[in-house]
Amino acid sequence: DAGVIQSPRHEVTEMGQEVTLRCKPISGHDYLFWYRQTMMRGLELLIYFNNNVPIDDSGMPEDRFSAKMPNASFSTLKIQPSEPRDSAVYFCASSTGTIKGTEAFFGQGTRLTVV
Amino acid sequence: DQQVKQNSPSLSVQEGRISILNCDYTNSMFDYFLWYKKYPAEGPTFLISISSIKDKNEDGRFTVFLNKSAKHLSLHIVPSQPGDSAVYFCAATTYTNAGKSTFGDGTTLTVKP
Numbered sequence: 001d002a003g004v005i006q007s008p009r010h011e012v013t014e015m016g017q018e019v020t021l022r023c024k025p026i027s028g029h030d031y032l033f034w035y036r037q038t039m040m041r042g043l044e045l046l047i048y049f050n051n052n053v054p055i056d057d058s059g060m061p062e063d064r065f066s067a068k069m070p071n072a073s074f075s076t077l078k079i080q081p082s083e084p085r086d087s088a089v090y091f092c093a094s095s096t097g098t099i100k101g102t103e104a105f106f107g108q109g110t111r112l113t114v115v
Numbered sequence: 116d117q118q119v120k121q122n123s124p125s126l127s128v129q130e131g132r133i134s135i136l137n138c139d140y141t142n143s144m145f146d147y148f149l150w151y152k153k154y155p156a157e158g159p160t161f162l163i164s165i166s167s168i169k170d171k172n173e174d175g176r177f178t179v180f181l182n183k184s185a186k187h188l189s190l191h192i193v194p195s196q197p198g199d200s201a202v203y204f205c206a207a208t209t210y211t212n213a214g215k216s217t218f219g220d221g222t223t224l225t226v227k228p
Contacts, residue, residue, distance in 0.1 A: 004158070033215075035218075042218065042219070042220035043159070043204060043218040043220070043221065044218075045215065045216075045217070045218075048215060055215075056215065091158050091159075093158070103149055103151075103161035103164060104159075104161070105160075105161070106151075106158025106159050106160065107158050108156070108157055108158050109156075109157075109158050
C-alpha cells in the first residue's frame with residue numbers, strides 16, 4: 001500500500017482565494033483525520049470521519065473551513081476564503097480505529113502558505 | 116485546556132546515552148497512549164504504545180513507562196542514535212473512542228555523534 005496520499009505537497013495562495021487540500025487514505029481504514037500543525041498550537045485535530053461520516057468537527061477553527069468525505073477513498077479540506085493565519089502544515093491521517101490499530105498513519109502533509 | 120503536555124520543547128543527548136522524553140496528561144479517562152516520531156517534511160509515524168493496564172512496554176531500544184497515579188508517561192531510548200533525532204509526539208486516547216487521539220506539542224530530540 002502506498003500509504004496516505006496528500007496533494008498538493010505545497011500550496012501558495014493569495015489571501016481571499018479558495019484552497020482545497022486532498023487526501024487518499026489507506027484502503028481498509030475507516031477513520032480519517034485532518035490535523036493542522038503550527039508553531040503556536042502544535043498538532044491539532046480539525047475534524048475526523050468514521051465510515052465517511054463526520055464525527056467530530058469541533059476543532060475546525062471557523063466556518064471558512066469545511067471538510068468532506070464523499071467516499072471511502074477520498075477526502076477534501078477546503079478553506080474559503082483563505083487568510084494568512086491559515087498558513088500551516090495540514091496532515092491527513094487514517095486508521096482502523098480499533099484500540100490495537102488506533103495508531104494513525106499520516107500523509108506527508110500539505111504546506112500551505114497564504115500571502 | 117491542553118490535556119496532553121510535553122513540557123520540554125527540546126532535548127539534546129550524546130550518541131550511546133539514554134534519551135528520556137516526558138509527557139503528562141490531565142484527563143483521567145485516557146487509557147491508551149502512543150508515541151509518534153516525526154522527521155522534517157514528513158508526517159508523524161507511530162513508534163510505540165501502551166495500555167493503561169500496563170506500566171511498561173518495550174520494543175527494541177524503545178521503552179514506554181506509564182505512571183497512572185501521576186498521569187505521566189515517558190519514552191526511553193537506549194542507546195540513542197543520531198538517526199533518532201526527530202520530533203517526538205505523545206498522544207492519548209480512550210478505548211471507547213479509539214479513533215480520536217489528543218497530541219502533545221512535541222519534543223525535539225537531537226542526538227549528537
